[in-house]
Amino acid sequence: MRLAELSERSGVSTATIKYYLREGLLAPGHQINATTAEYDEEHLRRLRLVRAMIQVGRVPVATVREVLGHVDDDSLPRTMRLGASVWALPQVPEPDADDEFVQGARIAMEELLAKLGWSHAQSLTTLSPSFRSLVVAAAALRRIGYEWSIETLVPYARLMHQVAELDMEFMESHVTEAEKAEVAVLGVVLVEPMLRALHRLAQEEESSRRYGLE
Template identity: 55%
Template sequence: MRLAELSERSGVPSATIKYYLREELLPAGLRITATQAEYGEEHLRRLRLVRALIQIGRVPVATAREVLAALEDESLDQHRRLGAATWALPHGPAPDESDPATGAARREVDRLLADLGWRFSSRTASSSPPYRMLVTAVTALMKLGYPCDSAHLTPYARIAAQLATRDLDMIEERTTPMEQVEAAVTLTVLYEPVLLSLRRLAEAEESNRRFGKGNG
């Protein structure tokens, strides 16, 4: 297909596609004349992934390029490719290492991961954006006096494990590694609001059951 058709099928303006080509986010097409190139289905799939990273995931162009490089790195297994994509997504603030409560929170998070049997080495965990975000959240809970030790967090972690299984089932339904990475990015970004909304709706339902008029 020509650039115009690639633009029409993907919904991405031609000028944006040309920008992605210049930034090496999209591989060059097969040159057929001095001014025209031919593009295939692989370009359409890559373009969808790039858009998922940049538009949905709000990933900077330079970071998107790193994710795509990891995708093409045949020395990486699919687990690491998926990790490179999802870890590149925006996360919450990193822990404040000057705060004395951070150390206590990190110890509690490490205890939680050990109790769960989740295979995170200290080096891997410390470089993980979700791990750092969890430490920051637990620090805030500790300072406000809310329960956040391993015993209190474990039920939430068990539910998260079930959600992760569902996510990976959906990702695994995709047929190619690139489609799986695209699904990982899209599901991570779009399903988090879904999960938050469902939790709040469930809390409202449970609150009505416990405290609503006529239920006492």
């Protein structure tokens, strides 16, 4: 398809597509002659992913480029490719390692992983921004004076593991490795807000069931 059709089918303006091409977020089309290039379904799919990150996820252009580098990296085994793609997205900053709440939360969260039997996650802790987010959130609660126990978190973690199993089933329904990595990125940018909304709606439903509306 020509640029005009790519624009029409994606809903992205030709000016924006040209910008993405210049920034290297989209591979060049197949040049037919000096002024015309041809694009295919792969361009369309990539364009949608770039748009999701930039317009919905508000991911900076330089970060999008980095994420795509991992998505396209055929040299990585699947787990590392998925991980690197998602980890390149904006994450919470590294917490202050000297902070006593951070130190306490890190130890407690490592205990949580041991209790859950998440041995792979245990071996990744120092690398994983997800583990860091967990430590930051747990430290924030304690710093503000709210006590939590590992026991309270275990059933939550078990349910989120079931959610992750659904994620994997969905991801596996996609054929190529690059598509699988794309799905993982989209999960963060587009599906997490949906999951959060479902969670809050479920709270409203359960609250109404238990306490009524009167």
